[in-house]
Structure formats: structure tokens, C-alpha cells
Amino acid sequence: MLYYLTELSHFFGPLRLFQYVTFRAGGAFFTAVALSFIFGPATISLLKKFQATAPSRLKGLAPDEFIASEKNETPSMGGILILFAIFVSTLFWALPENKMVWIFLFTLISLGLVGFADDYAKVAMKKRDGIPGKIKLALQIIVGVAAVYFLYKLPQTGRLVSDFYVPFLKHPLLSGLPLIPAVAFGALVLTASSNAVNLTDGKDGLAVGCSIFSSLAYAIFAYMCGHKIFAEYLNIPFIPGASEVVVFAMAICGACIGFLWFNCHPASMFMGDTGSLALGASIGLIAVLVKQEVNLIIIGGVFVIEALSVIIQVISFKLTGKRVFLCSPLHHHFERKGWTETQIVVRFWILAGIFAILGIASLKIR
Numbered sequence: 001m002l003y004y005l006t007e008l009s010h011f012f013g014p015l016r017l018f019q020y021v022t023f024r025a026g027g028a029f030f031t032a033v034a035l036s037f038i039f040g041p042a043t044i045s046l047l048k049k050f051q052a053t054a055p056s057r058l059k060g061l062a063p064d065e066f067i068a069s070e071k072n073e074t075p076s077m078g079g080i081l082i083l084f085a086i087f088v089s090t091l092f093w094a095l096p097e098n099k100m101v102w103i104f105l106f107t108l109i110s111l112g113l114v115g116f117a118d119d120y121a122k123v124a125m126k127k128r129d130g131i132p133g134k135i136k137l138a139l140q141i142i143v144g145v146a147a148v149y150f151l152y153k154l155p156q157t158g159r160l161v162s163d164f165y166v167p168f169l170k171h172p173l174l175s176g177l178p179l180i181p182a183v184a185f186g187a188l189v190l191t192a193s194s195n196a197v198n199l200t201d202g203k204d205g206l207a208v209g210c211s212i213f214s215s216l217a218y219a220i221f222a223y224m225c226g227h228k229i230f231a232e233y234l235n236i237p238f239i240p241g242a243s244e245v246v247v248f249a250m251a252i253c254g255a256c257i258g259f260l261w262f263n264c265h266p267a268s269m270f271m272g273d274t275g276s277l278a279l280g281a282s283i284g285l286i287a288v289l290v291k292q293e294v295n296l297i298i299i300g301g302v303f304v305i306e307a308l309s310v311i312i313q314v315i316s317f318k319l320t321g322k323r324v325f326l327c328s329p330l331h332h333h334f335e336r337k338g339w340t341e342t343q344i345v346v347r348f349w350i351l352a353g354i355f356a357i358l359g360i361a362s363l364k365i366r
Contacts, residue, residue: 021226021243025219028093028247029254035085036258044262044269047075052123074267077119078259079275082208083112085255086282090248098244100157103150104285105248110143111194111281115273122272130273140194140277144187147285152183156240157289161186163237165291167298167362170235172291186288193284193296196303198276199310199329204265206331206345210302210352211279212256217299217356218286219249224363225290235366237291249286252279265341295362301355302348306330 017023052075086108094101118130130136152161162182163172177185201207224230226243256279262268271279280303287296297304309330316324326336331344339347 021223021246024093025223025246025250028089029250031092032085032089032251032254033258035088036081036255037261039081039084040258040262040268043078043081044075047077047269050123051075052077052119071267071270074270076123076270076272077116077274078263078269079112079115079119079271079273079278081269082255082259082271082275083108083278085258086248086251089251089254093251094247095244098241099154100151100241100289101244101248103147103154104245104282106150107143107147107190107285108278108282110146111140112274112278114139114143115198115275115277118277119272119274137191137195140191140281141187143281144190144194144284145183147190147281148183148186148288151186151285151289152179156242160237160239160291161288163291165237165294167292167295167359168365170366185293189288189293189296190281190284192307193287193300193303194277194280196300196307197280197283198273200303200306200331201271201276202329203331203341203345204267205260205263206348207276207279208256208260208263208271209345209349210300211283212253212260213349213352213356214283214300214303215249215252215256215279215286217359218283218290218292219246219253220360221290221292221295221363222246222249222286234363236363239290242289245286245289248282252282265345292359295359298362299356299359301358302352309333 053072087105090101090105114136118136121127121130148161151157162175162177162179164174164177164185165172197207197211200210221236222242222245224234225236225239226241226246228238231238259271259275263271283300284296287293287299292299306329309325309328312324313328316322325333327333331348334344335341
């Protein structure tokens with residue numbers, strides 16, 4: 001929206017800055033931070049007013065001494081603040097004509113609504129698991145299929161959706177995949193990313209802090225893919241208009257930083273599934289757009305490890321009756337080992353930063 005201020009640059013020269021995506025990405029970042037700071041206290045008050053507290057997911061699954069009962073009074077559904085900050089910031093600073101931006105906003109809000117429904121079931125109906133898992137998964141897949149299909153229909157991204165890239169290789173490993181497997185793979189990435197972030201959201205500031213590193217890494221990828229010279233130099237696919245997604249990615253980064261102000265230990269509110277499902281899906285869709293789906297395993301390493309710990313735990317218990325970890329997801333395992341909450345969160349942040357750097361480094365190793 002603010003891009004159109006460039007049309008007045010002949011009256012005031014500095015308005016030319018609004019035509020540069022780097023300037024607008026920075027604007028989106030600081031706007032999202034500011035909106036989070038401004039509306040954060042009101043969001044907390046509103047959630048407390050409606051008693052938006054959810055029952056502990058660990059109740060009955062872990063000993064009571066490892067369940068922080070004081071958190072039962074902390075309001076959930078704070079993800080509405082994150083979604084609001086991202087949505088408004090993106091509208092202000094992104095180029096409205098860019099259809100990719102609208103696909104990403106569609107995904108953000110759609111999965112946010114799915115998460116909101118899940119949180120509402122937990123808060124209002126006191127269902128520990130929220131809406132049935134099969135229904136939630138089906139809704140995630142439907143949104144994922146729709147989002148990837150919309151990308152497929154865009155002329156500048158349609159061909160790329162049908163290609164399969166892996167890190168460290170200049171050319172796609174597979175090209176020209178049929179529509180159904182191409183869209184199915186993209187939807188799988190989006191859904192897996194959404195659920196992985198959701199599983200990581202178990203400690204104050206853990207998931208939102210790791211999301212900052214992942215969104216920042218993919219903002220760099222989106223910028224490089226949207227810049228023809230950089231894309232050719234780095235041997236990555238050039239995607240006209242992808243640089244506008246940088247604005248969206250930086251809005252995510254800013255919203256997460258702003259939310260972290262209220263979510264750091266001891267948290268004043270939790271983002272709940274409203275935030276985690278939407279954040280994970282948005283990051284996953286950026287990976288699909290810039291053809292760095294496999295690299296998401298590296299960049300989102302913490303999310304992957306957390307998800308794998310749950311899968312391994314379930315498979316091991318069903319096959320052998322024994323548990324590999326003291327508790328899953330993995331952050332609860334370390335909690336049982338005696339790590340404090342702050343130790344767990346900060347150490348996982350460090351790992352998230354390292355994984356993000358390793359993922360970015362793949363740009364030069366080809």
C-alpha cells in the first residue's frame with residue numbers, strides 16, 4: 001500500500017525509497033514489532049477477560065512435578081496478536097499487485113483460523129486435545145493443497161512447483177513433475193512444517209524464538225530468488241516477484257520478536273495453535289516457493305528434531321512397549337533430565353541459529 005508513495009517522489013525525492021523491497025521489508029519488520037508492542041498488553045487483558053486458558057497437554061501424560069501448574073492461569077490464543085501484526089504490516093508494505101503475497105496471507109489466516117478453532121475447543125470446551133486430530137490434519141492438508149495449487153497457477157511459479165530441488169545441487173533433481181504429485185509434495189511440506197512448529201510450542205518463547213531464525217533465513221532466500229543477478233550468480237531459480245515475499249517474511253520475524261516480549265519466561269500469554277499452525281505453514285510455504293523444501297530440514301532443524309522425537313517415541317512404544325525419551329517432544333525430555341526452562345529455550349535458540357546459518361551457507365556450496 002505504501003509503495004504508491006513513490007508516485008509522489010517528484011514532489012519529495014526521499015519517497016523513492018518505497019520502491020525498494022529492502023526498505024519496505026525493513027518497514028514491515030519494524031511495523032510488526034511496533035504493532036506487537038502496542039497491542040500486546042490489550043491482547044493479554046482481553047484474553048484474561050474471556051478466561052482464555054487451556055488445560056495442560058501434559059496432564060495425565062507426565063508426573064505432576066514436571067507440569068508447571070502456574071501456567072494454567074496464563075492465557076492462550078495469543079497467536080491472534082502475531083497474525084494481526086503480520087497481516088497489517090504486509091498490507092502496508094508489500095506490493096498489492098503481487099499475487100504471491102495474497103497466497104501467503106490466505107495461508108496465514110486460513111491456518112490461523114484452524115488453530116483458533118482448536119484453541120477455542122480447548123479454552124471454551126476444556127478439551128485437552130482440541131478439535132479431533134483427523135479433522136485438524138484434513139483442514140491443514142486442504143489449505144496446503146489450495147496454497148500450492150495457487151502457486152502452480154501463477155505464470156512465474158507454475159513451472160517451478162513441478163521441479164524438485166535439493167541443497168548443494170545447481171539443477172533440479174527432478175523436473176516437470178505432474179500436477180498431482182507436485183502439489184501433494186508441496187502440501188506435505190506445508191502441513192509437516194505447521195505441525196512441527198506446533199509440537200515445538202511447549203516452553204515460554206521456544207517456538208516463536210526458533211521461528212525468528214527460520215523466517216529470517218527464508219527471507220534471504222526469497223530475496224536472492226527474486227533478484228535476477230543474484231539468482232544467476234548463486235545458481236538458484238529466478239522467480240520474478242519473489243522479493244515481495246521478503247516483506248511477508250520480515251513481517252513474520254518482526255511479529256515474532258514483538259510477541260517474544262510478552263512470551264519470554266515467565267510468559268504473559270501463549271500463542272497457542274492459532275499462532276503455531278499459521279507460523280509453521282507460512283515458513284513451509286516460503287520453502288516451497290523458493291524451492292528449498294529439503295533445506296527446511298536444516299533451517300528448521302529444531303522443529304524437525306522435536307517432531308522426530310514424537311514420531312520415534314510413538315513408534316518405539318507401540319512396537320516394543322518402551323520409550324526412547326523420558327518424555328516427548330524433546331524439550332520435555334531435557335526438562336526431565338534437570339534442565340531449567342531458560343536453559344532449554346536458550347540452548348534450542350542457539351541450535352536454531354546454527355541451523356539457519358548452515359541452511360543459508362548452502363547457497364554458496366553448489
